[in-house]
Amino acid sequence: MERASGDARRRRIADHVMEHGTATGAALARLTGVSLMTVHRDLDELERRGVLRRFRGGASALPSTVFEAGLDYRLGVNTAAKQAIARTAAKLVEPGMSVMLDDSTTVLAMARLLVDMAPLTVVTNARRVVDVFADREGVRLIALGGEYSRTHDSFLGVPCVEAIEALSVDLVAVSTSALDARMAYHQEQDVVLVKRAMLASSASRVMLMDRTKLARTALHRLAPVSDLGHLIVDEGAEPELLAGLRERTRVTVAAGP
Structure with a gap:
């Protein structure tokens, strides 16, 4: 072997x-x-x-059935599914829009697909998303400060939340650790507060979730599924769960490669 x-x-x-x-x-x-x-x-x-x-x-x-390992670990997990979801999510963005992107690896994959969509305003708390757009002409880049988390390679805490609350964007894209038919969850309080603020910053809210995070729960409730404007998942999610989710929000199943 x-x-x-x-x-x-x-x-x-x-x-x-x-x-x-x-x-x-x-x-x-x-x-x-x-x-x-x-x-x-x-x-x-x-x-x-x-x-x-x-x-x-x-x-x-x-x-809790879920965990939040370091970013380098998460970058190597379910990559094909994340790419499929990212491609579907990127189609929702048009030149001239302002978008807020969180520190999840699926959203990072989405960010890499937006680099040629200038003019664009990008708001993020994720250092690696900043790196994606730092040298791109026509992209107005707003980095959200706060307390740096090495685990997430991003900025969290009260300063980050306050910076988000001062902004209003056209679209926000986030992911989280767990989701069932009624609720999205995360096991870290600091992360929940930042993601909640992000979801409140736009009327157009997109949640990106690969199927390994579905039908699971975690310690903290993030938001009801009914508050998510659009949920994008990959192929293979349980039909019964998808039916329950579709009763509460718009659901798109991203096609594979």
């Missing part, structure tokens, strides 16, 4: 544990083709990041 790099291996371990709920160290060693000692070190690191919970001999998914 070809051995993956450390980051890729840990992503595979995390995905396996989340899919199955629990896994032994021995099973993960067979899955990844590395020693049990290496697996234990990986599990220690994933627990430190808040991705999973260790127990004697293995690991389990967190009780």
Whole structure:
């Protein structure tokens, strides 16, 4: 078996544990083709990041069923689905608009598709979204300040919320950790406050969610689904859930590649 790099291996371990709920160290060693000692070190690191919970001999998914790992981890997860969703979301933006983009990886994929849509005003709290537009002619770029989060590579906190509340944009695009038929959720209070403020900054609100985040909950309620103007998901979402969501908001299923 070809051995993956450390980051890729840990992503595979995390995905396996989340899919199955629990896994032994021995099973993960067979899955990844590395020693049990290496697996234990990986599990220690994933627990430190808040991705999973260790127990004697293995690991389990967190009780909340979701987690918010570091940005570099999230960038490598469900990339095809995120690209499909991003392509669909980008079609909602026209030259001359003002758009507010959050710090999610799906919205980052959307941002990369908007670079040639000048003139455009872009408002964001995400450092990597700033990098996308920093050298683009015809783009008015407004960076939202606040307390820097290394986990999210973005700015959060009261200063960020206050900066958002001073603005009104044509369209806001956000993502979050979990969503069921009635409510969107996130497990971090600081993130919830920023995303709520963003959603309130525009009458045109778009939520981007890949199917792994659906039919899940987290600690904090972010917003009712009925308050989301448009929900974009990828193919593979459960039909029953989609029907429930469509009773409350507009839903678009993004086609694959």
